[in-house]
Amino acid sequence: DVALLSAAACALVPSPIQAGCIAALGPIVSICAAAGVPMALIDAVGDFVPNAPGSLLVKVKQPSPPTGTVEFRIELPVLGMQGLCDAAQSKLEDWIARKVRSALLKRSPGLRQLMRLLSHLANKDKYGVFKRLLDAIEHSIEEAIKATPVTGQIESWLKEVADKVCGQMLAGLPLAPARCQLAVEPNVGTLRVGALDDPVGFYDCDPTQQVSSVELTVSRVVCGVSIEGKASLPCGGQEVEFTIGDNGSALDDIFELKVDGRTELTSSQPVRSISKKLFLTTGEHEVQMIGRAAPDNIGTYFLRIVGARVLSGPPLTGTDLTVNRVFTWKIQVDPK
Structure with a gap:
């Protein structure tokens, strides 16, 4: 159970980027590896864990007192276990209930045959009577499962995993400005980026230009998907x-x-x-x-x-x- 929920946390990444691809980018892979979560499981769990909006986060820092130079950092947000608790718990409950229902059907030949018969009849049912009956039975089984103490423990499992496994995923994945596309509007200064592994960029405002702020747009293609972020840079x-x-x-x-x-x-x-x-x-x-x-x-x-x-x-x-x-x-x- 912990492995499953850990995989869910590691799979909760910006849409529409795949979990395995994000993990392969660097820091996250060590977190998920420490949890003993196979990448194949992460990819599978990613099918039912809701995705987060895909955007880059630009963090801006202005020196005090202002010097006309603004520092910025770019991060790829990765939602952690808190996001999983808030957004995915009901989906996890439904998913687990369906899995347990399937297991029950496999163990009960009579019930399995009944469900097969209803499914077959539902396909030929002009008035939908058997389809509604089939849905009602499946719903009753799932609701009964979700009412058990096992399902009630999911929240505590999530908290345990959050505390011990993937809590660090609340932090973003830093991206070097030199590896991103950068655009400034209006461009009334000088944009400076460092080496390919330098996480910090700078913008030097021209003091002769009467502009209070400029807008920085950053974009990066990650796993074939272009995502971007924006931030206002104060020009002092x-x-x-x-x-x-x-x-x-x-x-x-x-x-x-x-x-x-x-x-x-x-x-x-x-x-x-x-x-x-x-x-x-x-x-x-x-x-x-x-x-x-x-x-x-x-x-x-x-x-x-x-x-x-x-x-x-x-x-x-x-x-x-x-x-x-x-x-x-x-x-x-x-x-x-």
């Missing part, structure tokens, strides 16, 4: 919107906004609101708002920032930003 920046203006009762104040020392917003006349969107790299930036005109010596101002976090600085609205006075904020642009 995003769009931030700044809005300033005079929010006092009298529209009479003029302001200037600088970001990292460069003037981005100003006006020749007092305005209620002016905005500008900037692409800023991930990390800290300095924002300054300067009073340029305040006829009544009351500088009523507001500053709104969307797309970044304010780390420090004075209030974002007030009445004291007078001529030549400078308010400074530190903001943080997080990876998208």
Whole structure:
């Protein structure tokens, strides 16, 4: 029983790839071999163990603080015993019940002859009476078998195998990027892969390109079947919107906004609101708002920032930003 269930675990691989082929790729074969599971049994069990969707998993890691270089790894997911417990238990119960039913029929000549007769009559039965009778008998036998304590032990068998045999199969099978087809859209940087056995790849974003992220598509032909996966690679920046203006009762104040020392917003006349969107790299930036005109010596101002976090600085609205006075904020642009 344990060998059968172990085989089921080892056979639970991405569809439509065959279990034996996956096992032959490397790490999994040692796990299944340690369990003493013949490959022929794995292939046979694969016929009734449900398959998992076929896709590659791309794991992305960005250095902290961001450097513009993103690390990625590619894995072929292999569902382990937990997937078997969740998805295959009822199928295993049905399969075992059918096997036991067949064994009972072989041991009981009278019952076997009856079933043969009903099967023969069912093929000639115009109204389906014998076919329904045959189905009812087979169903009754299977339900009786499934109600026995033996079937009740399947769940504990699954847990035992999960703990002792194929638990490690929850991990994915690493694939070297150099052995996969890689495509980046939009390609605004440099893709780097190592040797054929190196499991890590890198993407260097071009800091002059105003792109917050790119999409990496990886594909690999495994046992004649092409499977692929996608992931978003952060390029270390995003769009931030700044809005300033005079929010006092009298529209009479003029302001200037600088970001990292460069003037981005100003006006020749007092305005209620002016905005500008900037692409800023991930990390800290300095924002300054300067009073340029305040006829009544009351500088009523507001500053709104969307797309970044304010780390420090004075209030974002007030009445004291007078001529030549400078308010400074530190903001943080997080990876998208």
